[in-house]
Amino acid sequence: MLAQQRHDYVLEQLRAHGAVRVTDVVTGLGVSDGTVRRDLEVLESQGKLTRVRGGAVLPAGSVANPAGPRGAERPEAAARTDGAIVGMLVPSTTYYYPEVIRGAQSAAARAGARLVLGVTDYDHDRDLDQLHDLIRSGSNGLLVTTADGPVIPAGVREFLECCGLPYVLVERRSAAVFDHAECVLSDHRQGAYRAVEHLAALGHRRVALFAHATPTANLVAEGHAEAVRLLGLDASAPVVAPERSAGRPGIDDFAQACRDSGATAALVHSDREAILLLQRLRTHGVRIPEDLAVIAYDDEVAAFAEVPLTAVAPPKFELGRMAAAALLDRLGTADDPPVRQTVLQPRLVVRDSTGATAGERRGAADAGVALR
Structure with missing residues (x-):
């Protein structure tokens, strides 16, 4: 297979899904891991993608095509949540967030989806690394609580916008008052x-x-x-x-x-x-x-x-449940539902x-x- 054909395949997958894994390209093209990694290096040097651990995402400013490759109608199978992977970034699993995680897991289980965690231990330098790992693990969407807050860091916001995956901020909001980022948070x-x-x-x-x-x-x-x-x-x-x-x-x-x-x-x-x-x-x-x-x-x-x-x-459990339900709504429909910014009152x-x-x-x- 010619290099240009491989590059076209990678870019087509990126436009369709917003992210691509090395292992998926190896399987899809029947080429070696080393060949795919060299192709990603070339495409990154041309500004066509950004490499992350285990794969690549669209560069900043690019937008994934939710309709699929070459504008094809989105398959009904892709709209189902059964078997979907929900990646959840949290700063801790020992205080406050266990109930949030439990709420998210209840919504995921009800929809037949699987919850996968990334944990930063309140180290903001690990936010992007953990998000990369969640994408590499095959996450179809992301629940995001950064180490710092209550405003999500600009670098993480930019990454989420360019990765092409749907996401919901949890106990975090965007710095811009009129930003369209979906979020669920406590007042x-x-x-x-x-x-x-x-x-x-x-x-x-x-x-x-x-x-x-x-x-x-x-x-x-x-x-x-x-x-x-x-x-x-x-x-x-x-x-x-x-x-x-x-x-x-x-x-x-x-x-x-x-x-x-x-x-x-x-x-x-x-x-x-x-x-x-x-x-x-x-x-x-x-x-x-x-x-x-x-x-x-x-x-x-x-x-x-x-x-x-x-x-x-x-309302920690409800916070996680509602955030996961909002994300699963996006994964479970071919339509583009309205952006929700939900504020819950503590008791x-x-x-x-x-x-x-x-x-x-x-x-x-x-x-x-x-x-x-």
Whole structure:
């Protein structure tokens, strides 16, 4: 077979699918692995593709042809999700994201699809490597949570646009306000606001904040600040958040600041930091909730604190399920469905650490707040 014929075949596959694997070309053309890799090098030097681990994707600015090679009608088999592979990029499998993954797996299993994970361990340098690996593994579509957030990095956004595969951002959004990227995310600002609102309803006027440095932290801080402003609370309460604290005081310093400032309540992100705060305060004779009411953010292990913690609970399972369902909708139809940008509201789960009375608990239930 002539080199030009091989090149035409590779480019035809790229235009049809947005990505191509070396192994697939070897099988399709009956040539050696080395021959295919040399062909990819030549085509990359001509600006016709971008090599990735195990294959190649379309270069930036190119668009895959969803109708298939040479404009042929898309086969019905390609529109089915049975047997499809959903690649899912997550920053962790040990905290927060296990429930998100479980939700995505439930949607995939229902559609007869298979979920494949790529994990970065919050190392942003691994985002693209893991996405390349997911494409190499045969993913038909991608669920993407980058290591950094809440805004997806420009380099990852560019890669997703040029790879030709459908994708849904999970707990991440595009930097551009009017971007068309499909996403499903939690409204962490609203979650923080509801926590402070609940504390204010219990009579607390000075509500402190500790937000551990994570992709969620600044959103929690923004929700806290808006609640303090709109509810007319005392703004002198201690605030430790990534963009508002010089030197990043630790939990011991925060505990001391709460005692010194006269704060009567605190919102703490995340559960781990909230549990540590309870331990530090107990050693200094501070009682929970009598002296300081505490609400944790995430609700991963908040119920298992010495004083079970009232917590903001993002809808993690539903987040994963809805993101996977949106992606599978795209894989399961030959049409081009409308882009969906879905925002889910966290719940507030009331436990002992805020000391609500029975009447206040009934009021919380009437307002749609979960009680445990």
